[in-house]
Amino acid sequence: MARPIWNGTISFGLLHVPVQLMSAQRSVDLHFRMLDSRDQSPIRYERVNAETGEEVPWKEVVKAFEYEKGSYVVLDEADLKKAAPESTETVDIEAFVDADAIDAMYYEKPYYLVPGKKAEKAYVLLRETLRRTEKVGIAKVVIRTRQYLAMLAPRETALVLILLRFPQEIVSADEYSFPAGTAAAHRVSAKEVAMATQLVEAMSAEWNPDDYKDDFRDKLQKIIQERVTKEGGKLRRLRAAEKLPDDAATNVVDFMALLEKSLGQGKRAQTKVTKKRATRSRARTVGASARRAQK
Known part of the structure; x- marks a missing residue:
């Protein structure tokens, strides 16, 4: 059985659902090694200095960003740590949107969310609520060292987490020419x-x-x-996967109390958002009036 990428929780409102993040895809590409045709020895790649042609040891390798052609700024580990997201192993749902509102262009990579031990009730509650409302959860999640935008959706008896591309990762159709009319x-x-x-x-x-x-x-x-x-060769067999550790038992929780409290917080948050939108709308109206007066 496959190993989980991490053990964490789905978080929405005050509810937390223990889950394991499991890959929902597998690579079926055939991988080849490069060999020296003269003696069938594997070829290894070396890190070579482009100026001197000499091999560079790992301890001398640094990361740099090319901000102009031929000009680089070097980043050290401290710089990278400042930018790295905090590894929380939590699927933090920030909003629920209509299931058909997300363009397929944003879909990137699927995962399964497998419920933890004794977390089935909370898992099913979220799954069936999403199915009944025809909504999906939009969340932020950190996998290894990178933060992703993700969509949480029901699929048959499972909850799936589909990584989404950020808008800046999508090439606008305006950059190409298409036959209009x-x-x-x-x-x-x-x-x-x-x-x-x-x-x-x-x-x-x-x-x-x-x-x-x-x-x-x-x-x-x-x-x-x-x-x-x-050629009389023998196929190599993969070692059997190690048995997965059992999840820690979860405490019994009062879902109704958590849902009621979360709902109250959600309404207060929605009121704040509405007020902010109204303020921005008034500001845009005043600005437009001022620009018309200037003209």
Whole structure:
């Protein structure tokens, strides 16, 4: 069984759900080693100084940012620690939004959130509430040394955590040129549209991911197996995964009391947000009036 990436909690309001963060994807790429064709010895890569051609030991390697072509600013460990997020191992839900409000362009990587021991009730409460309201939780989470934006959503009997891209990671469509206008503007006839529609309908089917295979990988795997068998080699077996430690038992909690208290805090927070928005709106109105007066 796979190892958890970390053991932590989902936090929303005053409720905390102990969970294990587990990867929901696996790499199926075939990895190759580079060998010297003359004697089949593995080739290793070295850190080489671009000016002298000499190998650089790890202790002399520093990290730097190229702020201009050929100009670098060196960052030390203290600088990196200042910027590093605090490792909390908590999925802090900041808001709930409509499940269909997030564009698929923002999706990056999926994880499973497996409930901790004796945390099933809280887990199911959150899962079924999300399903009933058709909402997803938007959260911040730290994995290893990086903070991510994430979406928490129900999927069958599981809760999944999907890492999201931040807006600055999405390339705007404005950076490219796309054909604007109607089909008629591009001399696409009604007959062509009708025939293309007919073709799409004829090729339509229910989505079943098992219908699709990585043909290249399958063929390459077969070639590798045939080569190993032909040359009398033996496949190496992976060691069995170590047994996962049991989660610590969680205390029995009064969910109704926590929900009522969280709801009260949420209403107060919403009132503050509404007041801030109203203040900003008035400020924009005054500013616009002042600019019109200046004109």
